[in-house]
Amino acid sequence: MHRITAYYQADLFDVAATRRIERAAAAKLPAHALMRRAGLAVARLAAALHPHARAIWIACGPGNNGGDAFEAAAQLRERSFHPIVTFAGDEARLPDDARDALARARAAGVPILEDAPTEHDLAIDALLGLGATRAPEGRMAQWLTQIYGAGKPVLAVDLPSGLDADTGHCSFDFGPGAPGQRHCLSLLTLKPGLFTAHGRDAAGAVWFDDLGCSSDGEAPCARLAGEPTFRPRAHASHKGSFGDVAILGGDQGMTGAAVLAATAALHGGAGRVFLALLDPRPPSLIEPWPELMLRRPEQLALEHLTIVCGCGGGDAIRTHLARVLAQAPRLVLDADALNAIADDAALGTLLTQRSQHRLATVMTPHPLEAARLLGLSTAVDVQADRLAAAASLARRFQATVVLKGSGTVVASPNEVPTINLTGNARLATGGTGDVLAGMIGAALASGLPALQAAQGEVWRHGAIADAWPHDKPLTAGALAAT
Numbered sequence: 001m002h003r004i005t006a007y008y009q010a011d012l013f014d015v016a017a018t019r020r021i022e023r024a025a026a027a028k029l030p031a032h033a034l035m036r037r038a039g040l041a042v043a044r045l046a047a048a049l050h051p052h053a054r055a056i057w058i059a060c061g062p063g064n065n066g067g068d069a070f071e072a073a074a075q076l077r078e079r080s081f082h083p084i085v086t087f088a089g090d091e092a093r094l095p096d097d098a099r100d101a102l103a104r105a106r107a108a109g110v111p112i113l114e115d116a117p118t119e120h121d122l123a124i125d126a127l128l129g130l131g132a133t134r135a136p137e138g139r140m141a142q143w144l145t146q147i148y149g150a151g152k153p154v155l156a157v158d159l160p161s162g163l164d165a166d167t168g169h170c171s172f173d174f175g176p177g178a179p180g181q182r183h184c185l186s187l188l189t190l191k192p193g194l195f196t197a198h199g200r201d202a203a204g205a206v207w208f209d210d211l212g213c214s215s216d217g218e219a220p221c222a223r224l225a226g227e228p229t230f231r232p233r234a235h236a237s238h239k240g241s242f243g244d245v246a247i248l249g250g251d252q253g254m255t256g257a258a259v260l261a262a263t264a265a266l267h268g269g270a271g272r273v274f275l276a277l278l279d280p281r282p283p284s285l286i287e288p289w290p291e292l293m294l295r296r297p298e299q300l301a302l303e304h305l306t307i308v309c310g311c312g313g314g315d316a317i318r319t320h321l322a323r324v325l326a327q328a329p330r331l332v333l334d335a336d337a338l339n340a341i342a343d344d345a346a347l348g349t350l351l352t353q354r355s356q357h358r359l360a361t362v363m364t365p366h367p368l369e370a371a372r373l374l375g376l377s378t379a380v381d382v383q384a385d386r387l388a389a390a391a392s393l394a395r396r397f398q399a400t401v402v403l404k405g406s407g408t409v410v411a412s413p414n415e416v417p418t419i420n421l422t423g424n425a426r427l428a429t430g431g432t433g434d435v436l437a438g439m440i441g442a443a444l445a446s447g448l449p450a451l452q453a454a455q456g457e458v459w460r461h462g463a464i465a466d467a468w469p470h471d472k473p474l475t476a477g478a479l480a481a482t
């Protein structure tokens with residue numbers, strides 16, 4: 001068993017694959033062995049995290065997720081803890097493994113109660129796991145509110161109950177947990193829903209135990225990206241070795257977005273950075289950055305540059321897009337460039353054709369921009385299945401897609417998508433997306449392929465935010481200059 005961190009690379013499996021892995025594993029083992037292992041893992045983690053917990057409330061549901069926790073209750077009782085089980089199910093309809101585990105909990109002397117205890121030191125959420133088919137209601141919903149709203153530590157078995165394992169979509173509002181308060185032990189496989197959309201808030205710290213079973217032969221539906229490899233700079237290098245980036249954006253009133261992308265590209269290591277503002281009379285925003293070189297948009301030699309296009313672009317970006325899409329060898333499309341493409345099928349076709357000409361493209365939509373590109377009405381439709389949305393955009397436009405937000409997804413045609421675990425809600429402040437676009441531009445300019453550039457810079461952008469001092473405000477300007 002180990003804790004999952006942002007540094008860790010791992011395969012993620014959806015519910016269908018996990019079910020197949022479970023069946024294959026169970027077929028090779030004696031009856032109930034898998035559930036005993038699962039219960040033991042839960043008990044060990046609970047004891048390790050909260051060795052002094054007196055009252056441990058274990059809320060068990062009607063399926064095998066509850067079964068895992070009956071077994072954990074028996075194991076905790078044998079270790080001299082005082083678990084109290086409440087059961088939201090029908091004993092006569094329990095699956096075989098869970099019925100056996102319930103008998104073991106009773107034999108160990110664990111009280112099985114109807115009502116939630118008035119107080120607890122630790123709650124174990126085992127109401128629903130992979131088999132959740134609808135929103136928890138009635139007693140289950142009430143217990144979940146008590147478990148996640150009490151401000152007390154929670155350990156979720158396999159999944160926070162009601163969290164969709166494939167998508168991270170929640171049918172129950174878990175709200176945010178205090179740091180260190182929520183833990184989730186994922187069993188047999190790691191599931192993508194724990195790491196994106198609402199998953200990170202609901203689960204808190206994720207732990208993994210494969211129960212001694214192999215997932216070989218099953219294809220992962222996604223991967224945790226893990227830390228990118230460090231790219232050393234050769235001593236024998238010069239500014240031409242790291243490429244030229246041009247930022248094309250910054251219409252009237254939005255020049256700041258383009259300046260943020262430019263300064264991020266500069267600090268991201270680009271050899272030279274050109275700033276081509278769309279605002280014909282820009283305010284003197286760039287004075288603190290003498291390294292930036294100002295150009296008119298039509299002066300840019302597109303065919304020799306890495307272009308970051310669209311930050312603060314407004315409507316004015318539309319007149320430049322056809323030329324940029326046709327000529328730029330390496331291109332990051334952000335913000336208003338994406339909105340323009342969503343509105344204009346001819347631009348969409350030019351974008352799709354780039355891959356045939358071996359021109360590298362990274363698109364960096366937030367959920368609403370992704371929805372527009374997919375012809376969906378709201379960001380909620382994208383958030384309902386972020387992996388599918390990113391993969392669908394990558395396929396449609398034959399480009400690398402960075403779908404931003406908690407658990408940023410990076411997808412490329414014919415590649416397993418990755419989920420990034422760096423970053424936090426302090427990034428939810430204006431301009432941080434422009435900074436990311438500039439960073440990816442610098443990585444593309446240095447010669448990295450689109451997918452590698454996107455994965456690496458998404459990781460670094462989030463890692464900077466994670467390391468940000470708590471007493472210092474995180475602004476996009478400061479982030480760009482780091």
Ligand SMILES: NC(=O)C1=CN([C@@H]2O[C@H](COP(=O)(O)OP(=O)(O)OC[C@H]3O[C@@H](n4cnc5c(N)ncnc54)[C@H](OP(=O)(O)O)[C@@H]3O)[C@@H](O)[C@H]2O)[C@@H](O)CC1
Pocket residue numbers: 022026034035038061062063064065066068095097127128129130131132133134135136137140157158159187188
């Ligand atoms: N077998 C083993 O050895 C191992 C099993 N493992 C464990 O098993 C878990 C999967 O178990 P599972 O398939 O039984 O599904 P689980 O999530 O417990 O519940 C299904 C039940 O809930 C019900 N139900 C659904 N939604 C509901 C709602 N909103 N409100 C109320 N009821 C609702 C649903 O009823 P139905 O939808 O059919 O009406 C059905 O009765 C997995 O997550 C892992 O913890 C692993 O540790 C490996 C070892």
Ligand SMILES: Nc1ncnc2c1ncn2[C@@H]1O[C@H](COP(=O)(O)OP(=O)(O)O)[C@@H](O)[C@H]1O
Pocket residue numbers: 366404405406407408422423424425426427428429430431432433434435436461
């Ligand atoms: N809650 C969050 N957790 C992790 N990252 C976040 C969160 N909120 C925002 N971010 C990151 O911050 C950036 C915001 O980008 P974007 O939405 O384009 O904002 P803007 O247009 O203001 O630059 C993205 O990289 C996104 O992934």
Ligand SMILES: [K+]
Pocket residue numbers: 065125126127128129156157158159160161
């Ligand atoms: K659960």
